[in-house]
Amino acid sequence: MINSIIDGISIKLNQEFGDSYGIYSEEIKQGLNEPCFFIAFLRNGQTQVIGQRYFKEHFFDIHYFPKSVTDRNLELNEVAEELSDVLEYITVNGDLIRGTNMNSEVVDGVLHFMVNFNLFVRREAVVEESMGDLAVTGTVRGD
Template identity: 50%
Template sequence: MLNKIVDAIGFKLGQAFGDEFTIYSDTEEQGVTAPCFFIAVLSPSQQPVIGRRYFKKHPFDIHYYPQGPDKQREINDVADSLKEVLAYITTDGHLLAGTKMHHQVLDGILHFYVEYNLFVLKQMEPDETMGELTIHGTVKG
């Protein structure tokens, strides 16, 4: 599920910002080509709720590396756009809402934080059914 959410985020970024922006989801050793996005998975978690239901949290940090001469204005524009672009993503035909959106700028790089949380129902192995039962009896009366 996590990789599908990463793919859906990448798809939405590609739709919104076009081909001139490179989108990375794997760690780059050196030299990213700005302007670009990097999709970082933070710390996914899963908690049991009731029975077979679980609540899964998928937090992300979307990095944006600006290129223009006025980088702070570019970062501000992209941060505003990301709030709209990542409000909803679609994966496996399900619409997921982005929550807890906020951003900060560290060392000239935009860090846009968003979570995609959902409930899942785990499949259970069917119980083994009882074999045949034969009853012999008589009725008094």
Template identity: 50%
Template structure:
């Protein structure tokens, strides 16, 4: 599920910003091409809700590394406004998912954008059925 969310975010970022912005989902040792985004899940949780229903919380972080070193804040502010719009709805496994709890902060010239994608999940239980059932019924009187 988390990988599907990351894929949905990457598709939405590419649709909004185009091919000039690289999106990374794994760490990069060398050759970081700016401007770029890093997408990763920070704190996934899974708790029982009712019966076989589970509530999954997926807090995602999208980091943006600006290209203009002289005007980092201005560029990050413009990107954060666009991220609020393009990440409100993403497609996850063919279904729309809505982003909640969105917020942005700048740390050391890098924009950190946080968004939650929360889902209810129903787990099916494998049942073993009987091969044959016979029943005998009689009426008294």
């Protein structure tokens, strides 16, 4: 599920910003071409709601590395506002998932846009094979 959400985020970013923006989800040792996005999966959680129904939480930090050197803050502010609209809904496996708890901050000239993608899932119940028939024979002793 996590990789499917990363794919959904990547597709949505590419649709909005185009091919001139790089989109990465693996660590980049060298050759970072700005402007670009880096999708970092932070953590996930799961809570059983009832029966086979679970609530799954997925926390992401999307880094944006700006191209501009002179108007860096202006560019970061514009992208932060755009990401709020762009990531409100993404498509994962044909279903829409809503981004929640969106917030952003700039650290060392890089925009960090945090977003959660939470959803309910239903697990299939495990059907256990029945034991079969059991025959018991016995007698009752009386006084």
